[in-house]
Amino acid sequence: MRESIFQISQPRDLGHRLIRTNYVAQCLNVDVSSFGNTKKEALVNLQEALVLYFEDNKSVKKSKIEHPELVDLMLSHA
Numbered sequence: 001m002r003e004s005i006f007q008i009s010q011p012r013d014l015g016h017r018l019i020r021t022n023y024v025a026q027c028l029n030v031d032v033s034s035f036g037n038t039k040k041e042a043l044v045n046l047q048e049a050l051v052l053y054f055e056d057n058k059s060v061k062k063s064k065i066e067h068p069e070l071v072d073l074m075l076s077h078a
Contacts, residue, residue: 023036023042
């Protein structure tokens with residue numbers, strides 16, 4: 001059974017400047033990520049990205065992430 005850790009970033013309101021509200025999904029075990037307009041779309045896109053990644057990298061060993069720390073960060077200037 002494959003065990004993976006996923007990170008979903010929620011959209012942020014950067015003051016009165018709305019950059020774009022997308023969700024980012026990342027598989028921390030192999031450092032593959034994708035995005036979408038919704039959480040579901042981001043996960044579907046990540047699934048597709050992982051399939052393509054493993055097609056090209058059949059011998060890749062995933063890293064085991066024991067205690068991931070997820071940090072929210074708000075930028076004042078981008």
